[in-house]
Amino acid sequence: DAGVTQSPTHLIKTRGQQVTLRCSPKSGHDTVSWYQQALGQGPQFIFQYYEEEERQRGNFPDRFSGHQFPNYSSELNVNALLLGDSALYLCASSFSDKAYEQYFGPGTRLTVT
């Protein structure tokens, strides 16, 4: 039973560029959430997708956008990258009727130079 997978593992981008991160949920899960974890801090909620729609959104600017596909996989897009976007980006999946019980992937380490 595959857990949550994310790609790529690491990524280096330049300020102003755009990036797309990908996530495949745990088998059977239909809800995907994205979090940003800065060094030394806990994960911060970005948004959550269910039935291909954004269901909830945290306090992140519109530069952060996402998508969920019919197979429940998801993408996180960040436009106009800033140095402060450097972080570990975590994807978590869950069942929609128990969406608070979330299982995390290994994350994508994004470095913006």
Next chain:
Amino acid sequence: DQQVKQNSPSLSVQEGRISILNCDYTNSMFDYFLWYKKYPAEGPTFLISISSIKDKNEDGRFTVFLNKSAKHLSLHIVPSQPGDSAVYFCAASGETSGSRLTFGEGTQLTVNP
């Protein structure tokens, strides 16, 4: 506005002893609490959870206690093992916040052989 706080950045215990990790929250609308363990270069791993209708939940060596009046929860690990050395995050979810998880800053647990 830090709604979930873990006031101890680090904790060191001897193998075989009890580890107690603490977490405080301010939002009285939180009704579901979770503990995650995180190793370097990995995503958070779900450990144990508790609903606000309970005051204790046990799973093997791990027990979570919830004191709603004090808005405090704790994770007890007995007996502690060197493999338990990791960063531990508490997280909370509630009706008003949907199923998004609000995380504390984490506590680095080191179990010495």
